[in-house]
Amino acid sequence: MDTPPLPLGTQPLSNQVGGHAFGRGKTKLGMLEKDGVVLKPLQTPPRGERELNFYKEAFSCEQKWALDLRPLLPTFQGEWHTDQHPDVTYCALENITQRFRFPCILDAKVGAMTSDPLATPEKIRREKAKCRWKAKTGFSLIGLKVFNPTNSEWKTVNSHYLRHIDESEILSQGLNIFFNRNHANFNPRIVEIFIEKIKRIQLWFEEQRKFAFYSSSILFVYDAAILLNSADAAADCSQFADARMIDFAHVFPSGERDENYITGLEGLVQYFRKVIDL
Numbered sequence: 001m002d003t004p005p006l007p008l009g010t011q012p013l014s015n016q017v018g019g020h021a022f023g024r025g026k027t028k029l030g031m032l033e034k035d036g037v038v039l040k041p042l043q044t045p046p047r048g049e050r051e052l053n054f055y056k057e058a059f060s061c062e063q064k065w066a067l068d069l070r071p072l073l074p075t076f077q078g079e080w081h082t083d084q085h086p087d088v089t090y091c092a093l094e095n096i097t098q099r100f101r102f103p104c105i106l107d108a109k110v111g112a113m114t115s116d117p118l119a120t121p122e123k124i125r126r127e128k129a130k131c132r133w134k135a136k137t138g139f140s141l142i143g144l145k146v147f148n149p150t151n152s153e154w155k156t157v158n159s160h161y162l163r164h165i166d167e168s169e170i171l172s173q174g175l176n177i178f179f180n181r182n183h184a185n186f187n188p189r190i191v192e193i194f195i196e197k198i199k200r201i202q203l204w205f206e207e208q209r210k211f212a213f214y215s216s217s218i219l220f221v222y223d224a225a226i227l228l229n230s231a232d233a234a235a236d237c238s239q240f241a242d243a244r245m246i247d248f249a250h251v252f253p254s255g256e257r258d259e260n261y262i263t264g265l266e267g268l269v270q271y272f273r274k275v276i277d278l
């Protein structure tokens, strides 16, 4: 299958670290961007509709669960269509990397159980095989992109590499690289801000009994500009970092505490603390 034409005014999403990329995969449709908005094509049914409906409900419902959840997600900007792919619906989302000069990005998938209740035994087996240590940590790393302030080079680490690292390498091959841990201007405050964000997400999960999340991620983004300039580092660091929940193609109705997701949040906090405590 040839790559479909790029819809007018769009380009492949430039700061993408995981997931289906434009021009690759079975459908060749992937994430796009247009005027600072991320366009995510709906995946094959029922996954795409599930994600779109989740965003629609979260951004229209006036109940407490939805009001509390909204700030934890990229702002949903409705559906988007183009004449060039009339049969494709896109989910339009705030691009959370947009406001940063040197956006360093980590996609961490939360929960050891990444296959949903409808998964076939074969799918369950494939999901388990994707990461050997996620059963222990409660999370896995999908991809990262980082700016090195010393040589001004970008480094990306993709899911194929991260899938094969050992649990003992989560810091050396993953988190320490993402946080520029070995750089002279490493800023532990960025890690602390992310821990605070995770705790905020956890508060929401402690209250809600409505959904179970499988294969959903948190996208962590910070601006490496803070490592370049000591005046920035001394200033309010919170404007240099952001973290939001993304990827809701496998969110299911529930009635219980989401142990799988909450255990993953606890695992992430533990590992982020290790970055600071080294």
Ligand SMILES: Nc1ncnc2c1ncn2[C@@H]1O[C@H](COP(=O)(O)OP(=O)(O)OP(=O)(O)O)[C@@H](O)[C@H]1O
Binding pocket: 013, 015, 016, 017, 018, 019, 020, 031, 038, 040, 074, 093, 094, 095, 096, 097, 105, 107, 143, 217, 219, 246, 247, 248, 249
């Ligand atoms: N709102 C956003 N702002 C900025 N970047 C985003 C946003 N949403 C997604 N991305 C980027 O796109 C990537 C893929 O997103 P997402 O996980 O939603 O897609 P997917 O195709 O469903 O992935 P998967 O293969 O995990 O199902 C993320 O890893 C991230 O780099």
Ligand SMILES: [Mg+2]
Binding pocket: 018, 019, 217, 247
């Ligand atoms: Mg994803």
